[in-house]
Amino acid sequence: MIERTRFRKARLARDARFDGLFFIGVRTTGIFCRSVCPATPPLEKNVDYFPSTLAAYQAGLRPCLRCRPESAPGSPAWHxxxxxxxxxxxxxxxxxxxxxxxxxxxxxxxxxxxxxRRLFQHNLGVSPLKYANFRRVLFAKQLLQQTDLPVTEVAAMAGFGSTRRFNTVFTELLNLNPRQLRRQQVQRRQKNPPHTQFQGRGLVVLLSYRPPYDWAGVRDFYRLRQIAGLEVVTDTSYSRSFSREGCEGTFTATHIPEKNGFRVELVLTQAEHTLALIQRIRSLLDLDADSIALSSHLADNPTLAQIKCGGLRLPGLWSAFEAGVRAILGQQVSVKAAHKLVTRLVSELGKPLTSSRQAKNTNHGEPGDDSPTVLFPEPAAVANSSLEFLAMPDKRRQALRLLAQHLLQKGNDPDQRQVSADRDYQDWLGIPGIGPWTVQYTAFRMGHPDIFLAGDLGVKNALKKLSMDSGQPAMLDSEDLSPWGSYATLLLWQSLSATPLITN
Structure with a gap:
């Protein structure tokens, strides 16, 4: 009853902080909506609340065409x-x-x-294939409503092998024909031009988050560490290049606070990777964090309560290899020195981006502007290099090569290939030159929510400063901070007037 009262208040207020944390099923219309749906709120007696889009779908409801539940910040079914x-x-x-x-x-x-099959049926009530099709169809619906992409391209981007199969599954799951949905959307778009569209070979979508979102903190973190050619940071946007299983490209995420989201321009060479890449960008920008829960948890800590906390997000990196390399190059040196080493590595071993001209011809301006032009070095390039151009101890060069070799050897392991926010990378500890801090920092930059870097110099300096300011001992226990230790680490770094010395 308490939870239902909380949800009722949130939906009536259209509170964006609850967007994606629950969904509203309307019995009289047979649809389900987000808490921020602009439609006239239904009577409470006609409403059911669901924890996920899948739960609402299993109750026989269809997604609202107006508020688009598939576009809500994530609340993954696998928690x-x-x-x-x-x-x-x-x-x-x-x-x-x-x-x-x-x-x-x-x-x-x-x-x-x-x-x-038994696992899926017991826990979710659907088969693996039906769950996969449900996720693909919701992503396709997002593309159909947010872009002008041809239906054939939407089918490919959503992971369907043929347009015919796509049409069949889409109609079966949503009781709506894709082309019918597209026609309805064209009519709406003529009245209200969207923030999202399809331009040239670039896909543009709006990715939502639950406010507040500390864009200034994320932007400044990226700006201090941006690598020329690989990344571009402006006052309102973050751009970078990427590669994934033979696909490469660039994206630019522009913050649109009035929409509680980012306008993401994506250029890539292989359409079938679109869903995976969009999900990666969501994770990299930490768009699915529950700000209410984590801020409340950190504010309850007497030490952290001294620091203003609002909208914290973890600034991620594209791959675990990149995060590990940056961590190794950042061992026992300043941010400035580590930045110089990473820049040199990318300059020497980074592969030129073949799609850079395509990226520049969408929305970044004319060729020659500051769009990303190079990819982060692949493990094979690092493993086969002497790395003598890096001014650092031989043991650290060897650690880079051994890490690259380790990932190449583990290439067929699905847990190594997939990007997982809860991986702890403990298998790296057997590599000479890689210790607990390097492993923990890698997990932190890959979005693990519960990494408290107690031994980090920046964390120690922040606690010392808090102790001096308050006149009271400033102590933190990782168990008390769980499950949001990473956000506590970031909050302590932000509390310093200077950036922590050994993080990159």
Missing amino acids: GTQTTLKRALRLIDNGEWRQQSLPEFAARLGVSDRYL
């Missing part, structure tokens, strides 16, 4: 589930299951297809 199911759901949510059969997908997870 609280057992390990195998969690890995399977994460792979599907990230667009990793495309061409494989169910037995092949199950083998990738180390289980039989029969066992995997």
Whole structure:
């Protein structure tokens, strides 16, 4: 009853802080909505509340065409589930299951297809294929409503092998024909031009978050560490290049606070990777964080209560390899020195971006502007280099090569290939030159929410400063900070007038 009262107040206030944390099912219309839906609120007696879009769909409801539940900040279905199911759901949510059969997908997870079907049916009430199709269809609906992409391209980007199959599954799950939805959207767009569209070879979508969002903090973190050619940071946007399984491209995320989201311009060479890339960008910008819960938790700590906390987000990196390399190059040196080393590494071993001219011809201006032009070095390039151009101890160069070799050897392991926010990278500790701080910092930059870097010099300096300011001992325990230790680390860094010395 308490939860229902809380949800009722949130939906009547259209409180964006609750967007994506629950969904509203309307019995009289048979649709489900976000808490921020602009439509006239239904009577409470006609409303049911659901924890996810999947739960609402299983109740026989269809997504609202006006508020677009598929565009809400994420609240993944795999929270609280057992390990195998969690890995399977994460792979599907990230667009990793495309061409494989169910037995092949199950083998990738180390289980039989029969066992995997039983896991899904018991925990979610649907088969693995139906869950995957549900996620693909919701992403396709987002593209149909937010862009002018041809239906054939939407089908490919959503991970369907053919337009015919896409039309069948879409109609079956949503009781709506894709082309019919597109026609309705064109009519709406003529009245209200959108923030999102399709331009040239670039896809532009709006990715939402739950406010508040500390864009200034994220921007400044990226700006201090941006690598020329790889990243571009402006007052309102973050751009970078990326590569993924033979696909490469660039994205620019422009903050639009009045929309509680980012306008993301994406240029890529292979359309079938679109879903996975959009999910990666969401994770990199930490768009799915629950600001209310984590801020309340940190504010309850007597030490952290001294620091203003609002809209904290973890600024991520594209890959674990990049995060590990930056961590190794940042060992025991200043941010400035580490930045110089990373810049040199990218300059020497980074591959020129073949799609850079395409990226510049969408919305970045004419060729020759400051768009990303180079990719971060691949593990093979680092493993096969002497790295003598890096002015640092031989042991640290060797650590870089060994890390690259380790990832190359683990290339067929699905847990190594997928980007996971809860991986702890403990298997790296066997590599000479890589210790606990490097592993923890890597996990932190990959979005792990619960990494408290107690031994970090910046954290120690921040606690010392808080103690001096308050006249009271400033102490923190990682267990008390859990499950948001990473945000406590970031908050302490931000409390310093100077940036922590050994983070990059």
